[in-house]
Amino acid sequence: MPSHILVVDDDQFNLKLVTETLKRDGHQTTAVDSGVKALEVVQDIQPDLVILDVMMPEMDGYEVCRRMRKMSDVNRIPIVMLTAQDSLEEKVRGFEAGADDYMTKPFEPVELQARVKVWLRRALAVEKETGEVVGKTISVFSLRGGVGVSSMAVNLAVGFAGLWQKPSVLVDLALVSGHCALMLNTPLKNTWADLATIPTEEITADVIDEVLLSHPNGVRVLAAPRHPEDAELLDEEKIIHVLDILQANYHYLVLDLPHNFTPPSLAGLDASHTIMLLMSPELASVRGVSATLDVFTSLGYYRDRVRLVLNWVFERRGLAQKDIEKVLRDNIDLVIPFASETFVSSINLGRPPVIDDPKAPIGALFEDLAFFLSKDEHRKKKPESPTEAWERVIKRYRARRK
Ligand SMILES: Nc1ncnc2c1ncn2[C@@H]1O[C@H](COP(=O)(O)OP(=O)(O)O)[C@@H](O)[C@H]1O
Ligand SMILES: [Mg+2]
The missing domain is CATH 3.40.50.300 (P-loop containing nucleotide triphosphate hydrolases)
Structure with a gap:
């Protein structure tokens, strides 16, 4: 099922790499180059998944994640953080901020595609299980x-x-x-x-x-x-x-x-x-x-x-x-x-x-x-x-x- 994915990264090259990879799988993407912009658009676009870079000037990925978790109509959207390779500390901080998962940079496009599939499937399962109305x-x-x-x-x-x-x-x-x-x-x-x-x-x-x-x-x-x-x-x-x-x-x-x-x-x-x-x-x-x-x-x-x-x-x-x-x-x-x-x-x-x-x-x-x-x-x-x-x-x- 095609999905809408919000990609946040201050690095233009990385932004392009991620969105192009996702588009190849038929996903719709919105790319923004700062955490502030991500917070501005997330409620409007209601993405199915957010892919979030950690190291960004102005507002880092942890803070963006924490704030999204406080927005009542988007706080259930899965968030995946992109962390520098093998930094355990970064991963832990990411989870503490409310991220659902992480992926280390640099990554292989096929790995990203495979993981996105899993994350979206999981999100769908959660939705069905709770069968909620959103009050x-x-x-x-x-x-x-x-x-x-x-x-x-x-x-x-x-x-x-x-x-x-x-x-x-x-x-x-x-x-x-x-x-x-x-x-x-x-x-x-x-x-x-x-x-x-x-x-x-x-x-x-x-x-x-x-x-x-x-x-x-x-x-x-x-x-x-x-x-x-x-x-x-x-x-x-x-x-x-x-x-x-x-x-x-x-x-x-x-x-x-x-x-x-x-x-x-x-x-x-x-x-x-x-x-x-x-x-x-x-x-x-x-x-x-x-x-x-x-x-x-x-x-x-x-x-x-x-x-x-x-x-x-x-x-x-x-x-x-x-x-x-x-x-x-x-x-x-x-x-x-x-x-x-x-x-x-x-x-x-x-x-x-x-x-x-x-x-x-x-x-x-x-x-x-x-x-x-x-x-x-x-x-x-x-x-x-x-x-x-x-x-x-x-x-x-x-x-x-x-
Ligand atoms: N637009 C209004 N015109 C006239 N009286 C009002 C108006 N809005 C509220 N009131 C009156 O003001 C008083 C305080 O209202 P209330 O809703 O209890 O306020 P709060 O919960 O902010 O303390 C009540 O007596 C209410 O009837
Ligand atoms: Mg009152």
């Missing part, structure tokens, strides 16, 4: 509270469930003080605390399914513990494990993150395909966003994974969008208008706007946003039995284009 994961984040993080998370999760009628889950990672379940008026039968007492290796999809709350709209909720002290029983490893399982079993995950960079927050950010970074039109909030973007850069998150959202949580006298953009030296991707009454009813009655009144501007905005953030495979073709939510989104879309 599109959206996190909502802000370093400051009160800017509408939970409101957006709840509305998006409800939006996904309503649009596609596919397994969707809202994960409250604000473990100490989260109130997602309350915002959906869902009785707190079970919470994260129920998972705290179970050893991580015993937590399976079935176990998690029993802990998830069910909302009439179809969305499931993993609620924050009732007692803040229970949050401390949940270590990072367990949270990552639970997120992994959810991603393999649910089509959409929306993460309501706490307003900090503690382990639950970092685990959630790492697992996300898209991060909605919220701010209100106040200087402190904008500064928080600026600081957050710096942290994201140091975590290796690319800007294209982040959506900057300005939420008018108050009515007047906020900073103008263009001034905020000047401070951030970046563009706001989405503005949510002030919508006091709808939001207050949402909190008090446990009915988010997307459910309460999806035709009102704010409900429609979140429903459209959920559609826009949906998987390509869902968005790009008409569902067999379209939901009312889908019909509404399409109707609005057509009206806007007229």
Whole structure:
């Protein structure tokens, strides 16, 4: 089967040698001459295999490998490192960085062809065995509270469930003080605390399914513990494990993150395909966003994974969008208008706007946003039995284009 292989090497001669060899076997190739470029293109091209040189200026192969392992939608792609001959140390470092295999330079073209066959076959076998859906994961984040993080998370999760009628889950990672379940008026039968007492290796999809709350709209909720002290029983490893399982079993995950960079927050950010970074039109909030973007850069998150959202949580006298953009030296991707009454009813009655009144501007905005953030495979073709939510989104879309 022809496959798409990403080849990364700063040496032009080597780059050509590898790609020409692969092309002879009918593989499609993308060649880039730096690690930075590889990171830029890998999510777009979704290769079946990455062949990665170790010694490169600017960013070496280990670092590229580590960063790819942190990108949620490419972290399963096999990575093969090209190391200098017989350097055990290099091989070990490669595996530590998350490489699947290595090949020493110089190599014979036939050896490369044979090995590529094996790597691709192995990758295919893994895919079949796990038979996973890849849960599109959206996190909502802000370093400051009160800017509408939970409101957006709840509305998006409800939006996904309503649009596609596919397994969707809202994960409250604000473990100490989260109130997602309350915002959906869902009785707190079970919470994260129920998972705290179970050893991580015993937590399976079935176990998690029993802990998830069910909302009439179809969305499931993993609620924050009732007692803040229970949050401390949940270590990072367990949270990552639970997120992994959810991603393999649910089509959409929306993460309501706490307003900090503690382990639950970092685990959630790492697992996300898209991060909605919220701010209100106040200087402190904008500064928080600026600081957050710096942290994201140091975590290796690319800007294209982040959506900057300005939420008018108050009515007047906020900073103008263009001034905020000047401070951030970046563009706001989405503005949510002030919508006091709808939001207050949402909190008090446990009915988010997307459910309460999806035709009102704010409900429609979140429903459209959920559609826009949906998987390509869902968005790009008409569902067999379209939901009312889908019909509404399409109707609005057509009206806007007229
Ligand atoms: N666009 C908006 N217009 C009016 N009120 C809003 C808006 N977005 C959020 N709110 C209100 O702001 C408050 C804080 O929202 P919440 O989602 O709990 O924020 P966070 O999770 O960031 O602390 C809530 O009372 C919510 O109803
Ligand atoms: Mg909140």
